[in-house]
Structure formats: C-alpha cells, structure tokens
Amino acid sequence: MFRLASLLLVAMTALEVLDSAGVLNIGFVNWRPVLYMFLLWGIALAASQILARGEIGQQTLFLLPALLFTAAMVIFPTVFGIYIALTDWNLNAQSGHHFNGLDNLRTLLSDSYFWNALGNMVFYVLTVIAQYAIAFALALLLNADIRARKFFRIAFLMPFMLSPVAVSWMIGKSIMENRFGPAATFARYVGWENPAFFTSPWIARTSIIVMDSWVWIPFILTMLLAGLQALPTDLKEAAKVDGANRWQSFWEVTFPLMLPVSVTAIVLRIIFELKLADIVINVTAGGPGGATDTISSFIYREYRDRSNVGYATMVAEVYLVIIIVFVTLLLKAVSRFMQKMT
Template sequence: MTSDDISDNRRRIGRGLIWGSAGLLALVALAQAAQVLGWRDFGFANWRPTLYAYCLFATCLCWAQVIIRGEQGKRTLFVLPAALFVVSLTIFPLLFGLLIAFSNWNLSSLSGRQFNGTANLVQMWHDPFYWNALGNMVIYVAAIVVEYAIAFGLALILAGQIRARKFWRVAFLMPLMLSPVAVSWMIGKSMLEPRFGPLARLARALGVEQPSFFESPWMAKLTIMVLDAWTFIPFMMIMLLAGLQAIPKELQEASRVDGATGWKSFWEITFPLMLPVSVTAILIRIIFKLKLADIVITITSGGPGGATDTVTSFIFREYRERSNVGYGTMLAMVYLVLIVIGMTILMKLAARLTRPRT
C-alpha cells in the first residue's frame, strides 16, 4: 500500500495515536515531576509509570507510521525502534541527572534528596578547586600538540623502509594495549616510587639527594602528562601511519622529480594531504583527554594541593569521598555543557580547516 492509497480517515487515526500517546506520556511525566518536587502527591512509588507511558508512546508511534505511510512506514520500522531505544538511554538519564543537579543530596545525610534550586551553581561558582581543575584541563589538552608531533614523527619513521619495521610497529603499539590503571601502578606507583623505585634509585646514584616525581606541583603535573601521553601516543601514531600509507606514491615520486625533497616535500605534499587524518586524530585524542581521571586518581588523587586534578577526578572525589551526589552531578552537567560547546567549535574549525581549496 502506497501513501496515495491511504485515506484521510486512516491518517487521522494514525495522528490520533501519536498525539494521544504523547499527551499521556507528558501528563504522567509532569505528574511524577510534580511529586518529586513536592508540589503534589500522586501516589507514584517510582518512575515506572513514566517508563510504561514511554513504551506505549513508542509502540503507538511505530504503529502509526504503518497506518499513515503504508509500505514506506514499514521501512521506517527498521530504524525507528532503535532510535527510540537510544533516546530512552540518553534523554531520560539526562533529565534525571538535571533533577539531581538542582538538589541537595548527600548520601551521608538522613534527610535524603531535597530540591535547592541554584544553590549548587552558586557553590560551584565560588569553588576554587573546580576552577583549578578546569585550568589543569586546559594545560592537559594543550599538551596534545606535543603528543601529535611525537606521534607524527614515529609514524613517519615506521612508514619508511627501516629494519624490523613490523617489530617496531608492534612494540610502539604495546602501551595502547595496557590499561591506564595498570600503567599507573606499574610506573607511577612502582618505578616512580620515591624511596625504593628503580628510577628514584637511579636519580640518587646520579647525585640527586631526594628525588620525588610528585612533590612539586609542576613536576607532578608533567609526570601525569608523560604517563598519559605514553599510553595514548600509539593511538595517534597508528591513525597517522594509516594516513601516510594511503598517500599515493605517485605524488611523492612526482615531487622528487620536481626537486622537492626532505622538509619541503613534507611541508608541501605530505602535511597538506595528512591534514584531514591529523584533525581527526587530534579531535579523538581531545575527547579521550577530557575524560582523564584513572591515572590521576590512582597515583596522586589530585595532589599535591590539587595540582594534578582533572575535572573528572574532582567529580569522582565529590561522589566517593564526600558522598555529595547533588553537587557532583551539577559539576558533571556543567562540564558536559562546556565539552559540547568546545567540541562544536573545534569541529566547525576543523571542517573549515580541512575544506578543499580551489
């Protein structure tokens, strides 16, 4: 049945199913929200009524597609249920997180969760440790420039005709196969241990009286950056290596015939062709860097004095050590907004940078 064969009455029935189920979902959700905020008690024990109303809305929406659009609506059913399931896994937790963010909810308190409006935002605005963590994230993200340069250099070396090239490719990829927590324990907790660690012993043998890799704020921050870079540089390297191998050899041979060798060939031929891959690798690396927490939590717990703190590790401590669920969720929501805004701007700049020039 095509759309031309569907009567107006049938279309009205389909639209009625959609709007009726959507209205029921909105009413149930508003009723439960009003009960949670303490405005009126509707006798709901949990959020299951809203879940059931959403399932009814999803079923009616899929059914209405077939009623309204016929065969074309049946094709929509291959995608629409999956889309509705993804929405349920993102929108509802986000709304629940917003509800918690505007609440005073400390797990160590017997009073339970209480709505407190913008009090968490005011507390965040006057929280120097949170702004310190945001400042540290700027430094950590800026270090990606150095990581990119190292990864590009390694990719150029591995793309060349060197001895045991396959062995070196596997060897350079090994840090990526390790868990960051394992790296933190093996290197941060063992090799860099100030009393009995092998690197500390080596430093004392070279004349350093009291070697410490985490006592000075900048030294601790640099050590965290080095450990994180050692773990994730292979990821950028393998992406750049794949991009280098995709460059047609005819272009490089033509550049040699024209006399472009060495640095000039790299700057005029290789680097412009690698720009899309480079931007992609950097953007993905930024996403991973913004989630940096495991190495910091395992080694320094944000110390000394918050010098190595990241936003994620600071939020983790708000949850785990202070049991402050409401305030921690507000910090996470604000950080999410900042990430969305920042990544949107970066992606627009990246699209403009990689746009073909005529």
Template sequence: MADISERLHVVTGDAISARRRLFGRGMIWGSFAVLAIVAALQFAQSYNLMKVGFANWRPTLYAYAFWAVCLCWGQVVLRGEQGKRVLFVLPAALFTVAMVVFPLLFGLSIAFSDWNLASSEGPHFNGLANVRQMWGDTFFWNALLNMVYYVLAIAVEYAIAFGLALLLAADIRARKFFRVSFLLPLMLSPVAVSWMIGKSMLEIRFGPIAHLARYLGWENPSFFGSPWVARAAIEAMDAWTFIPFMMIMILAGLQAIPRELQEAARVDGASGWKSFWEVTFPLMLPVSLTAVLIRIIFKLKLADIIITVTSGGPGGATDSVTSYIYRVYRDRSNVGYGTLLAMFYLVIIVAAMTVLMKLVDRWMNPRY
C-alpha cells in the same frame, strides 16, 4: 514487454476517513497525556511534593513504552502506506530518546537538587544553590584550567607520534618488532600503567627512576610533590599510553600516500625536509586532524591515571574535571552538586568541540 514503470510499486496517499484520523490523533495524544501525568506524578514524589505510591521510575517507563507503541501505530492509522515508511526510523529514534534524552533530563533535574547520599533524606529541589557553589569552587576552576594544559600537551604528543610513524614507515631493520613494541602501551589499561609507572617506577623511596634521579644529583626526587612536576608526570603517563593510537593512524595515512609523489619530489631536486613539508605533511592533514580531534576527546575524559596515582594532589594541582567530579561523588557523596558539574562540563565540551570542528572544516575547505 511491459513497461518497467508499470512494475514499480508507487506509494500513493490512502483515502483515510475523518473518523480514522480522529481515532489516530486521539490514540497518540491520549497516550502522551498518560505519559505526561505519570511522569509529573513521579517527579512530584521524587522531590517530596506529594505521595503517590510509586516505588521507582518503572511506571514512567511503562507509560513511555505505551506511548511509543501508540505513536507508531498512530502513524499507520493517520498516514496509511506512507506511515509504514516512518516505522523504519521511528522506533530507533524513540529508543535513542529513551537511552539518551531521558537520562539527560533526569540528570538535569538532579543537578538542581540537594542530594547527599550520607543523609537519610532523598533529593529535594534547591534552586540555583549548586550553581552558586560551583561559581565559588576554586578547585573546580583549577581542574578546568588543568584541562587546558593537558589538551595543549597534545601538540607535543602529535609531534612524537608523527616522528614515530615516519620511523616505522621507513625501511629500517626490525621494523615489525618496533611496530609491535610501540603498540604495547596502547594494549595496557591506564590503571595498570598508573600502578606500573606512577606507583612503582616513580615511587620516591624504592622506585628505579627515583634511584636514577638520586644518582644524577636530584637529592629528593619527589615526582608528585611539586605541582608542575606532578602535572608533567601525569601527562607523561597519559601520553605514553595514547601516543601509539595517534601513531598507528598517522602510519596508516603515510602508507596510503602514493610513492610516485615522493619520487617526483626527489626528481625535482627537493631535499628530504622540503619534501616532507611540501608533499607529505599537506597530504597527511586530514588524517592528522582526525587523530588529534579523537585524541582531544579521549584527553577530556582523563581521570583514571589521576585517581590512581595522585587523587588530584598535591592540593588539586593534577586534577582533571572528571577526576574532581569523581571525588565529589566519592568523598562528599554529593550527587546533586557532582551532577551539576558534570552537566556544565558537558556543555563546555559540546560547545568547544563544535567550534573546533567548524574551524577545522573552514580551514580544510575554504570558501572563496
């Protein structure tokens, strides 16, 4: 029997001539030069620096596709058999660049421009004017502060979700019915929830909750007239929609805990409360942290309920950053300033989530 190693295909470096290497490098860098020139011309035309006759960004797209093909082909020309391995990854990376990096760079260029859709003029570069406007925009900083309140409220949502998960994990009657009932809010669109609760049930004149509030002694039950009451109402609607999401994740984690551990705790004389804190809760930490992190991501995108119910009122008291950026686009038609706010908010989110995940990892995996 032949040795197994003799049947394995071992990739070795091909003997590539200097002329072939020169051709490969020329093809890659030449196509890149074409892409850079076309992109620079398109950028100059977009900001009225010069006229080149491009109707849209399609020439840049064609130049990028040409460079991508030349780059993949050039890897095979330069590296031979080893270059073919790169083709398993390189097209996906180039597609990611086209779908993520290019729109990000385009948005960054718009962020430092003056582009109002109500004007007949197109975008033109205005330096740091948008940054100075953002720095003095009290409504934006108020919306950013509101996001702190909304994110901190996740702690209450988590406690409610954990309690509901414990209830549904217990051996109670009609457990399947309650599981389906508690999941119903998650099946609804936030816009539907906004109209059903915010625009109907909480309506000050004819809403049933307003009638109940008057019956209990609240003379003027205006749920969206006071800043703190309005903010609490928005948070309650959002929590009602997404608490089932955390609940179902925690319930799955509870059902994965071996019953032998809880039975051993009972045999050792631990009460129900002590068994929860010493056994159940520590074992649920990975699932709980995952649920909370995902919920924070969803919370940072909170906008639809606010836009539908209050439009940020009263006086911007309920605004989230996303809803405020939406109003900058819709009401002011200010694309440049709205894009700058979105980019700045993206930087805050990336930095905050990176720090938070590092803290969670350090807490879950302490290094001594």
C-alpha cells in the same frame, strides 16, 4: 493516538518530578510508571506511523528501536541528571534530597577546586599537540625502510594494548615510586636529591600527562602510519626529481596530504583527553591539593568521598555543556581550516 500517548507521558513525568520534589504527595515508590508510559508511547508511535503513512511507516519502524534506545539511554538520563543537579542530595544526610534550585550552580561558580580542575583540563588538552608531533615523528620513522621495522611497530603499539588503570599502577605506583622505584633511583643517580614525582604541582601534572601520553600516542601513531602508507609514492618521486630535499618533500608534499588524517587524529585524541580520569584517580587522587585533578576525577571524588550526588551531578551537567560547546567550535574551526587548505 500518538498525541494522547505523548500527553500521558509528559503528565506522568511531571507527576513523578513533583512527587520526588515533595510538592505533591502521590506516593510513587520509583520511576517505573514513567518507564511503562514510555513503552506505551513507543507502541503508540509505531502504530501511528503505520496507520498514517502505510508502507513508508513500516519502513520507518526499522529506525524506531535505535531512536527509542537513544531516548531511553541518552535523553532521559540527561534530563533526569538536570533534575538531580537542582536538588540538595547527599547520601550521608538523613533527610534525603530536596529541591534547592540553582544553589549547586552558585556553589560551583565559587568553587576554586572546580576552576583548578578546568584549568588542568586546558593544560592536558594543549599537550595533545606535543603528542601529535611525537606520534608523527615515530610514524615517519616506522614508515621508512629501517631494520626490525615490524618489531618496532609492535613494540610501539604495546602501551595502547594496556589498560590505563594497569599503566597507572605499573608506572605511577611502581616505576615512579619515590623511595625504591627505578625512575627515582635513576633521578638520585643524576643528582636529584629527593626525587618526588607527585608532590610538586607542575611535576605531578607533567608526570600524569607523560603516563597518559605513553598510553595514547600509539593511537595517533596508528592513524598517521596508516595515512602515510596510503600516500601515492609518485608524488614523492616527482618532488625528488624536481630537486626537493627531505624537509621540502615533507613540508610541501607529505604534510599537506596528511592533513585530513592528522586533523581526525587530533580531534579524536582531544575528545579522549577530555575524559581523562583513571590515571589521576589511581596515582594521585587529584593531589597534591587538587593540582592534578581533571573534571572527571573531581566529579568522581565528589560522588565517592563526599557522597554529594546533587553537586557532583551539577558539575557533570555543566561540564557536558562545556564539552558540547568546545567540540562544536572545534569542529567548525577544523572545517574552515580544511576548506582553506583544499
């Protein structure tokens, strides 16, 4: 039963793909037949588990909704995206879409704007180390016995409560506006004759990462502060009794104990940084000349401005592969580093 349903699902999917590519003229209007066959395949899978494995099969059924949801919402869109990436599909074209093989990939490999956006992503990801250092310093400050500590904790968390879109308009479009913005006014006061935060490539990149860091440093700060509060106080007291100063106590005791929390915060922040798009889209739209573009904002502009669905999907699929490879290598490196430290 399950094998028959699987064959029918594969056959129906193949027919839909061939019909959409124009190889066959079956006359499918949409992809509903594949959806119905997928539902039939799920029913056959559930029935086969019960018939073949009995009570254990019934227990397995509790996992099937999650597995089928993952297949429907992750695997199928990814496979369908690969199909779109292999087509010449522009929404402005009257001819619709047609299969063009690896032409979109060849275009991507020679696209200077894509490589520029990828280089920008490397820069943005590397700034996570600076964000971590700032967050760690703030976490140590907020963990100390200072006045108005509760007030400062709330104040430093406020940027994380705001939407990046709101931040981009509040700071990028208002405070950093080059004519009447407070930041530009202050820059002219200290001697910058024509303050423009988004005309020079490097100044624009720095401005973007400053806004992004202002939003996300509180996220790292929260994790590090929680880790600091969970540290045993007797170790610090023992180091103090042994004659260690503040720097030695931090470097020899606090920092090594905080490594698991630190690594987790950095890895999560890198993953979030790889998705950076909203601030860039709202403030600079990738300008000047693509200098601030990220891969996500570049994909967005390909969809919105050029209606180039096929090429934008190819960029998205290639970027997905890059992220998977990069995160896999990053996690392996982190695992080896943690094994050496412990």
